[in-house]
Amino acid sequence: MKLPSRKRKDNQMLRILFMAVAVIVVCLLPSASPDRLIFAATSTGIAPQRDGGEQQPLSAARAAREEKAIQDARRQQLAEREAALAAKEQELKKLSAKLEAQIKALEESKKRFDDSARMKKKQDQKQQDEKLKKMIALFKKMRPEQAGQLLDKLAEERAISLLNQMDTKTVAKLVPYVKQPRILKWIGENLSGV
DSSP: OOOOHHHHHHHHHHHHHHHHHHHHHHHHSOOOOHHHHHHHHHTTTBOOOOTTSOOOBOOHHHHHHHHHHHHHHHHHHHHHHHHHHHHHHHHHHHHHHHHHHHHHHHHHHHHHHHHHHHHHHHHHHHHHHHHHHHHHHHHHHSOHHHHHHHHHHSOHHHHHHHHHHSOHHHHHHHGGGSOHHHHHHHHHHHHHTO
């Protein structure tokens, strides 16, 4: 199903906005850092290796201190990430507001353009109608023989359009002087509408 042009443009703008948000969120996601791997290894209760290459079990107090240090480091990392996320969120809000302002400006300019195009179309139609009225008035003032010759020289569609715009009295005067196939087509078109 085809959407109207305006809805299609609105959908495109929303897709662009969502893609921008997704890219920023992906940039903010934490990745596996070496510090996390070290914290995970020491939190299991295995001490770093000594000179002999064997691992020594940790004492309970030392393990508790290291666990507290690990938790404090994690809290610090979380606080830093939360601060970074909050800053990015603020930045996203600013970008979102800017995008909304641009969308609104685009919609307003589109509306002005549409209004201008509509006015131009009305003006062009009015000029076309005036020209058509002048042509009909010219054909009315001409001798029927001359008007018939001119109609024969016009394109068939244009001649039939002019005949449709003329009053019955003028057409009746012109019919004997216009080529019969055109007159028959004009009559056929008028009767098919009945």
